[in-house]
Amino acid sequence: xxxxxxxxxxxxxxxxxxxxxxxxxxxxxxxxxxxxxxxxxxxxxxxxxxxxxxxxxxxxxxxxxxxxxxxxxxxxxxxxxxxxxxxxxxxxxxxxxxxxxxxxxxxxxxxxxxxxxxxxxxxxxxxxxxxxxxxxxxxxxxxxxxxxxxxxxxxxxxxxxxxxxxxxxxxxxxxxxxxxxxxxxxxxxxxxxxxxxxxxxxxxxxxxxxxxxxxxxxxxxxxxxxxxxxxxxxxxxxxxxxxxxxxxxxxxxxxxxxxxxxxxxxxxxxxxxxxxxxxxxxxxxxxxxxxxxxxxxxxxxxxxxxxxxxxxxxxxxxxxxxxxxxxxxxxxxxxxxxxxxxxxxxxxxxxxxxxxxxxxxxxxxxxxxxxxxxxxxxxxxxxxxxxxxxxxxxxxxxxxxxxxxxxxxxxxxxxxxxxxxxxxxxxxxxxxxxxxxxxxxxxxxxxxxxxxxxxxxxxxxxxxxxxxxxxxxxxxxxxxxxxxxxxx
Amino acid sequence: xxxxxxxxxxxxxxxxxxxxxxxxxxxxxxxxxxxxxxxxxxxxxxxxxxxxxxxxxxxxxxxxxxxxxxxxxxxxxxxxxxxxxxxxxxxxxxxxxxxxxxxxxxxxxxxxxxxxxxxxxxxxxxxxxxxxxxxxxxxxxxxxxxxxxxxxxxxxxxxxxxxxxxxxxxxxxxxxxxxxxxxxxxxxxxxxxxxxxxxxxxxxxxxxxxxxxxxxxxxxxxxxxxxxxxxxxxxxxxxxxxxxxxxxxxxxxxxxxxxxxxxxxxxxxxxxxxxxxxxxxxxxxxxxxxxxxxxxxxxxxxxxxxxxxxxxxxxxxxxxxxxxxxxxxxxxxxxxxxxxxxxxxx
Numbered sequence: 001x002x003x004x005x006x007x008x009x010x011x012x013x014x015x016x017x018x019x020x021x022x023x024x025x026x027x028x029x030x031x032x033x034x035x036x037x038x039x040x041x042x043x044x045x046x047x048x049x050x051x052x053x054x055x056x057x058x059x060x061x062x063x064x065x066x067x068x069x070x071x072x073x074x075x076x077x078x079x080x081x082x083x084x085x086x087x088x089x090x091x092x093x094x095x096x097x098x099x100x101x102x103x104x105x106x107x108x109x110x111x112x113x114x115x116x117x118x119x120x121x122x123x124x125x126x127x128x129x130x131x132x133x134x135x136x137x138x139x140x141x142x143x144x145x146x147x148x149x150x151x152x153x154x155x156x157x158x159x160x161x162x163x164x165x166x167x168x169x170x171x172x173x174x175x176x177x178x179x180x181x182x183x184x185x186x187x188x189x190x191x192x193x194x195x196x197x198x199x200x201x202x203x204x205x206x207x208x209x210x211x212x213x214x215x216x217x218x219x220x221x222x223x224x225x226x227x228x229x230x231x232x233x234x235x236x237x238x239x240x241x242x243x244x245x246x247x248x249x250x251x252x253x254x255x256x257x258x259x260x261x262x263x264x265x266x267x268x269x270x271x272x273x274x275x276x277x278x279x280x281x282x283x284x285x286x287x288x289x290x291x292x293x294x295x296x297x298x299x300x301x302x303x304x305x306x307x308x309x310x311x312x313x314x315x316x317x318x319x320x321x322x323x324x325x326x327x328x329x330x331x332x333x334x335x336x337x338x339x340x341x342x343x344x345x346x347x348x349x350x351x352x353x354x355x356x357x358x359x360x361x362x363x364x365x366x367x368x369x370x371x372x373x374x375x376x377x378x379x380x381x382x383x384x385x386x387x388x389x390x391x392x393x394x395x396x397x398x399x400x401x402x403x404x405x406x407x408x409x410x411x412x413x414x415x416x417x418x419x420x421x422x423x424x425x426x427x428x429x430x431x432x433x434x435x436x437x438x439x440x441x442x443x444x445x446x447x448x449x450x451x452x453x454x455x456x457x458x459x460x461x462x463x464x465x466x467x468x469x470x471x472x473x474x475x476x477x478x479x480x481x482x483x484x485x486x487x488x
Numbered sequence: 489x490x491x492x493x494x495x496x497x498x499x500x501x502x503x504x505x506x507x508x509x510x511x512x513x514x515x516x517x518x519x520x521x522x523x524x525x526x527x528x529x530x531x532x533x534x535x536x537x538x539x540x541x542x543x544x545x546x547x548x549x550x551x552x553x554x555x556x557x558x559x560x561x562x563x564x565x566x567x568x569x570x571x572x573x574x575x576x577x578x579x580x581x582x583x584x585x586x587x588x589x590x591x592x593x594x595x596x597x598x599x600x601x602x603x604x605x606x607x608x609x610x611x612x613x614x615x616x617x618x619x620x621x622x623x624x625x626x627x628x629x630x631x632x633x634x635x636x637x638x639x640x641x642x643x644x645x646x647x648x649x650x651x652x653x654x655x656x657x658x659x660x661x662x663x664x665x666x667x668x669x670x671x672x673x674x675x676x677x678x679x680x681x682x683x684x685x686x687x688x689x690x691x692x693x694x695x696x697x698x699x700x701x702x703x704x705x706x707x708x709x710x711x712x713x714x715x716x717x718x719x720x721x722x723x724x725x726x727x728x729x730x731x732x733x734x735x736x737x738x739x740x741x742x743x744x745x746x747x748x749x750x751x752x753x754x755x756x757x758x759x760x761x762x763x764x765x766x767x768x769x770x771x772x773x774x775x776x777x778x779x780x781x782x783x784x785x786x787x788x789x790x791x792x793x794x795x796x797x798x799x800x801x802x803x804x805x806x807x808x809x810x811x812x813x814x815x816x817x818x819x820x821x822x823x824x825x826x827x828x829x830x831x832x833x834x
Contacts, residue, residue, distance in 0.1 A: 033612040070712075100572060104579045104586075136617055172753035173777060176824035186826040190667030196674070197714045197753060197823070234614050242539035242611065249539050252610045259601030266594035270587045277583015293703055293717025293747050295755035297776040312752060312794060313778045319796025321830060329825030330796040331752050364614060396779065406779060407792055 030254035035237035039126040041264060046119035048268040049112050050219065056109040061212050063099055064161065065091035066204040077285050085289035088163040088204055092284055108276030110302075113155045115272065117304040120148050128349075128379050130366040132236045134359075138350040140229045145346055147222050150215055152304050157211040159282065159302055161204065166282075166299055168290025172197060173312070177335030182328055198292055236366045245364045298396060307386055310393035311338040314413060342386060373432035381425035388417045511552050543607045550603035557596035564589035672826070675715025675746075675818055676706040677802055683720060683744065683812045686711065692810045696722045696742050701759035701773075703747065704812075715822045717747030717755055718802060719773060719784070720812070727771060727785040734787055737803040742812060744802040745788050746822040749775035751795035753824045756782075773799065796825050 017023055034040070067087035073080045075090070076097050095102040124144060127133050133141035156174070160167040175197040178189035194200030234248045243249045251257040275281075287296060301309060311334030320327045353375065354360055369376040392413050399406040435442075450463045568585035571577050637643070682690045683704035691704060704718040705711045722742045730737060737743070747755050754777035762768030772791055773782045780793030788799030800822045803815035821829045 031610070031612070033610050100577060101579075101582055104582050107579075169754050169777060172748075176752035179824050179826040183827055186669055186672060186828070187667050189826075190669060190672070191662070195667075196671040198712065232615075233617070234612065246614055248612050248614060249609065252608055255605040256601045256607060259597050259605060263594045263597030263601060266590045266597060270590035270594055273583055273590055274587035277579050277587065291712055291717075292714050293705065293711065293755050295757045295776055297757060299776060309778070315794045317780075317790060317794050317796055319825060324830055325827055326796070326825050326829050329829070330794050331824060334794070335752075362617070396776070410779075 030252065032231065032253045033234070033248050033250045034253065034257045035235050035248060035250035037238060039130075040235065042119055042123040042126055044261060044264055045268055046116055046123055047223065048265045049116035049119055049272070050223070051265070052112045052269055052272050053109060053116060054216065056105045056112065057212065057216075059105045060095065060109055061208075063091060063095040063102065064088070064208065066161065066208040067091075068163070068198075068201055068204055080285060080288065083289060086163045086204075088161065089284070089289050092162045092164070096285065104273075104277050107279075107281050108272050110159070110281045111275050111279075112272050113158060114281075114302060114304070115268075117148075117151050117155060120144070120151055121304075124148060124346075125379075125383070128346075129369040129376055130236070130238075131363065131372065131375065132366055133350050134353075134363040135350075136233050136362055137230070137236070140226060140233075141350065142347060143222050143226050143229070145343060147219065147226070149343060150218055150222070154211060154215040154219075155302055155304055157207055157215070161207060161211060162282075162284050163204070163290055164284040165287035165290045165294060165296050166284075166301075168198065168292070169295055169299055170301055170305070172292070173331070173335070175199075176329075176331045180329035180332035180335065182332070185329065185332075198290075234364070236364055238366045238368070243365065245362075248364070298400065300394070300397070306393040307390040308335055308339060308393075310389040310391065310395075311335070313395065314389060314392045314410065314417065316414070338389070345382070370432040370435040373429045373436070376432050377425045377429035380428040381421040384424040385417065385421040388413060388420060392417075508556055511549075512556055514549060516553070538611065539609055540611050541609045545603055545605070545607060547603050550599060554596050554600045554604055557592050557599065561589045561592035561596060564592060672823075673821055675822055676709035676713055677715065677814045677817050679814060679816050681709070681814045682707040683718060683804075683814070691720065691812045693740055693742060693806045693812055694810060696720060696812065698722045698724060698741075699761045704744065706814075714748060714753075715746065715818070719745045719747050719756060719759075721759065721771070721784050723771060723785050729785055730787050734801065734803070737801060737815070739804055739806045742804055742806070743784055744804050744812075744814075745773065745782070745784065746800045746802065746818065748823050749777065749780055749795060750797040750799060750822070750824060751775065751780045751793070752777055754778075756799075797829070 013023075065087045069087045070084055071087055071090055073083050073085055073090055073093065075081070075093055077093060080093070092106075095106060097103070127141060127144065156170065160171050160174070175189055175193060178192060179185040181188055190196070192203075192206070194202040194206075235250075237243050237248055237250065240249070251260075282302075288294075300306070312331060313334070315330060315333045317330060318333065319330045367375075392410070395406055395409045395413075398404055398409060449461045451459045452462045453459055564585050568582060568589060571581045571585050634640070684690050684707045686703065686705060688707070690707065691702065696702060700721070702720040704720040705716050709716060711717075720742070722740070723738075725741055728738055728741060728743070745756075749756050752775075754775050756773045756775045758774035758776055760768075760772040760774065760781075762770060769791070771784050773784055773788075774780070775793070775795075778794050780795035781791045782795075782799040783789045783791050788801050790798055800818050800820050802818055805813050805815040807813055
């Protein structure tokens with residue numbers, strides 16, 4: 001049995017070797033080492049969500065009709081029967097109600113998009129707070145940031161295709177932001193929309209090509225570069241026993257890591273299929289068709305657009321004019337200046353840190369966030385700034401649910417958005433220093449051992465935990481968690 | 489097996505599922521026990537020690553568990569196809585069967601990865617990325633390609649010109665996309681156009697009541713044009729404080745404004761009319777997108793929010809049949825701001 005199996009494998013490998021001669025590359029790939037830490041899975045989750053997005057998206061393109069031709073709905077959804085709507089919106093309704101498993105696939109696609117962006121953001125936080133963006137991975141960090149921008153754009157383009165009331169309102173805002181670009185905004189907006197909003201018949205086909213071809217193509221190229229670069233440099237790793245700047249310790253791809261990663265792929269797929277079928281998302285038939293004279297109260301976009309809504313709401317009515325011309329129309333601030341500033345700061349950060357610290361070396365070992373209190377505090381303050389603005393996007397819901405007057409909330413946050421991050425900065429720095437000093441891990445059990453230095457310079461394990469150590473000998477234990485005993 | 493033939497499958501299925509559950513539970517228990525044990529016996533490594541290790545698990549129970557999970561995944565996947573084929577398949581059932589198959593596959597792969605195959609910790613060396621001698625070789629090869637060329641500046645300039653020309657040619661077709669900005673000033677509203685509702689019924693002055701707001705559209709025009717939608721309200725005389733130039737724009741206290749918010753282009757759909765005088769600041773239109781708030785009695789003045797301009801007002805008149813009509817086109821651009829949106833205004 002074993003002999004026959006081996007024989008078959010040999011025949012297959014021989015077949016490809018005679019043609020490709022790839023055994024060295026295959027061997028290298030099979031022995032490629034992945035460090036073991038759960039935070040390294042966030043990027044993988046994003047990758048797998050992307051795969052689900054492509055697979056479900058292909059299904060959707062077969063049914064979607066990018067047309068603004070007005071038709072009368074005569075489908076099975078009674079509440080919209082007789083209603084005038086675009087062919088695009090009707091095709092989404094038909095996909096949801098008439099195509100077997102159509103609603104399932106559409107909801108999987110929508111959920112996957114939300115998970116995709118969320119996984120990228122969490123992955124980015126891991127990269128930032130552990131210093132993984134430092135040389136030699138700064139280029140890859142830039143590619144990642146670019147993909148985050150594209151992901152937000154891609155998601156927005158996706159839910160705008162449906163031409164339901166919510167997507168129409170979102171596009172009206174996007175059009176206004178385009179018009180708000182100084183000097184050339186109106187020309188640019190007319191170029192994209194093919195005329196005055198809501199646009200010519202060319203607009204939806206253009207938007208569809210952007211969503212199903214151009215941005216996905218960019219993703220394919222950027223993901224390939226992202227992975228190729230990380231494989232060339234190898235993954236970073238947290239400091240630990242036997243782990244050095246020059247090596248990487250972990251599980252080789254074959255077989256254990258491959259199986260675990262495939263397991264993660266299936267797990268991501270399973271979760272997305274289950275929520276896609278069991279938890280309703282974007283029920284477009286409830287919003288109804290879009291016409292420019294209609295809008296809906298309490299409309300909220302997908303979560304990754306929330307920070308822009310918040311910024312648009314928070315901004316005072318500042319619209320500087322010059323000689324009768326409108327220099328900077330208001331939506332520019334929240335819709336474009338704010339996100340561009342956020343990304344510019346993230347792009348600039350590696351260079352800023354290098355300049356300030358004077359550290360131009362290559363880094364392959366990660367920092368624990370607490371060991372870099374200032375960076376961690378800056379990151380937390382920056383994050384809180386963005387999160388507050390994100391939260392302002394839901395001030396209307398807070399008004400409706402909790403009866404806090406809308407206008408007072410806005411006045412409060414116009415100040416709070418600058419004060420709170422300062423408080424977060426000092427609090428985070430203090431917490432980092434306290435954690436560093438005490439060496440405690442409030443969020444996890446003790447793992448490691450207490451070691452003591454012997455007279456001859458060697459080390460020995462004196463106890464399995466600090467409690468035992470306290471009982472065994474009165475002197476203060478020297479070692480702490482495994483993370484701190486490597487040669488740093 | 490003396491039971492009737494129709495009972496046998498039930499008992500068989502029961503037995504199989506009982507065995508499966510038992511085996512799964514035992515395998516899981518063993519796997520966890522093994523992990524716990526492993527954690528207890530592992531000791532921290534000394535500095536400089538090689539962390540490589542390889543354990544061949546050879547775990548028959550894990551094999552059974554993986555097999556069960558894979559069989560389960562296969563059955564769920566087939567169930568998905570069956571549910572799909574059945575008429576009136578529910579989205580929920582499709583999700584549970586397909587999601588269940590994927591979840592079992594995930595569990596199978598993860599258990600196999602953690603308990604079935606050899607557990608290995610390995611050390612790989614990183615490459616030095618910058619190798620000075622190789623870098624110099626590459627530089628030499630590149631530079632040697634320019635040997636024997638004397639007029640570098642001329643060639644570079646010529647290539648630059650060619651590049652600039654080709655680049656310009658490449659983006660030129662974009663101009664065929666437009667834009668012709670004329671339409672930005674256009675709305676369907678002209679003198680005499682009747683205000684109708686979304687069914688095409690003309691509004692009469694009597695229909696417009698104080699305290700409500702109405703959406704009005706232009707008669708015989710595209711209701712989907714950006715400038716079509718109007719807000720139509722009636723206010724008592726003491727609430728109306730229009731600029732002198734607009735004194736006759738609101739016949740009988742009836743006012744019309746563009747429905748499109750001059751901030752970000754959403755349709756304004758909230759109307760606040762005071763019901764309790766002491767605390768209300770007056771009637772207001774509010775846009776549900778970013779809560780720009782405008783005063784209908786004061787020519788659309790901004791009361792709160794991010795909009796940079798007032799809400800554009802449309803002059804009205806009432807004809808002999810008491811129908812409400814536009815008295816003139818909009819005096820300014822409707823919709824969001826842009827470079828020349830304030831042209832003609834001082």
